[in-house]
Amino acid sequence: MPVDPQPQAVLSPLTESAVFLTLTVADGGEQTVRDLLPELAGIVRSVGFRLPDEGLTCIVGIGSDLWDRTFDGPRPAGLHPFREVVGGRHHAPSTPGDLFLHVRALRLYPCFELARLVRDRLGAAVDVVDEVHGFRYFDRRDLLGFVDGTENPTGDDAAAAVLIGAEDPDFAGGSYVMTQKYLHDLGAWQAQSVEAREHAVGRRMLDDVELDEQTQPSDSHVALTQIVEEDGTEREILRDNMPFGSIARGEYGTYFIGYAADPDVPERMLTRMFVGEPVGNTDRLLEVSTAVTGNLFFVPSTAMLDDPPPARTAAAAAEPAPARSAGDLGIGALRGAR
Template sequence: MPTTPPESQAVSTAVTRSAIFLVATLADGDDHAATVRAWCADVAAVVRAVGHRVPDGNLSCVCGFGSQAWDRLFGAPRPAALHPFREFGAGERMAPATPGDLLLHIRAESMDLCFELATQLLGKLGNAVRVVDEVHGFRNFDMRAMIGFVDGTENPSGREAVDFTVIGEEDAGFAGGSYVIVQKYLHDMAGWNALPVERQELIIGRKKLSDIELDASVKPSNSHSSLTTLDDDGQEVKILRNNMMFGRPGAGEFGTYFIAYARSPAPIEQMLENMFVGRPPGNYDRLLDFSRAVTGGLFFVPSADLLEALADRSGPTAGGARPTA
């Protein structure tokens, strides 16, 4: 007898004009863990309450949990592919792992909606968490990234977006969920802007003005688009990016908040390895000569149904013994 699949969180929501990204760590103590568990049942209602005030504001929030946080809060069973963020590269060209137990990805057409929702959700958490990274992002005109190229051109859409981002029968207990990887990049805009446009296009693998992909005969194998294109038996494997610009011109800070959703972290990790290590090793993404990753985290996004149900978990022994890995 067919069953209705679990409802996903707002993973595949269209790109909005504004976003707030919050990464927090859990405070010590069983009472703080209980506060976070209870909060899980309130998230959807708070989003509805704030969003109802501006119906056309497209307000949404995606909530994810890191590997250690999942073990501490919910125990077994746990999502099959959830693990700590894997670092790639070395030295000046590295994708570092940074602390993060809870991720909130808040989106809306205006920053006031994002700000109000962030305030309400964090207010309910109180001192049970400590925010370790907060970024207020905005969508640039023409859908262009900080470096001037159109961002997210190859994003899947519609049914394809669901297929590439939502877990199915491969991990049936967590169907309707997703994985998300976030990184904060800072750019050397003076160095980047000093490059001729033709050189920038070879680094990215696309024309800057038209966004048309360069012909294979001229596109370098270490271009950004080459290294982030994955093939599985002739079929392209896609991820869903929802990147946003951020910065403080007065402080000389110009950045991109990279956020990517997938039904497994493996394709995103493969793209990062290709970029930071190279394919083959040494043939790395030259965009990293001008862009530096300063944060990195991997989170599991439960389905909307599971997020609410997690409030009833009793801690690490729920559903079985606490995992050791």
């Protein structure tokens, strides 16, 4: 009986520290990245074996353009460039990113060491275009003062929400990850009353209880990020968001990171937030939170990391890239979308 491909550590418990690295890969650096994939588990062990209580993990994601430049054969069905969302007042940009590393542990220094070793291994093949050091805040709250990730699925529900299955058998055990970096205007946020902040989020600040239907505004974050199908099925993602900040730069934010078996789910959430449901009824949090990055990556199974797909041949690389649909181009598909 065949064994299901094992996922990377996307279902691991939330940790206290993380490093998020987004890299671009230079032309000609594709083979260096491909060679790294089967080595990655050994690099993690080289750091983690000395720190068995840290729970050190490293998840790697591959962007759409890098996949096409690196591998021959089938491609993940849901993989495409991050789809920029432009609403009447708010904008979720698409920013450069070919390779993504999500490094987690109890403390920051093992994350830093592992990220450094992987970066050194890749050498001149890559450039780091974004680096964020995340930390857990009081009571697992974000810098806005609310608990983050309360509605994450657990157990079998989490696996069903996150892991690709028979719908794309060549990539079973894999996942997709969407990332965005949000910067908060804490002064404007803290100037609001507690009640106004609770209505923006859709939860009570003190005890984290979701507001009831009579109190819950239709433009709260909770209301707009709930995706419910016509048959009543709720579509979920697994969030591992973390606060980050720099006092020197006056930057205070949340790093959004959402794992899903189908990127359509977080994309629908973003459309509802930035364009509105109905159009114009946008997420109140966006009045004080600005998205400054946006990326989508495929997260291979551990078996695919150990034995990557065949390298793209020179003949295949010379072929024209497949035409993208309007949805893949992003801005036209979601501008004013309903």
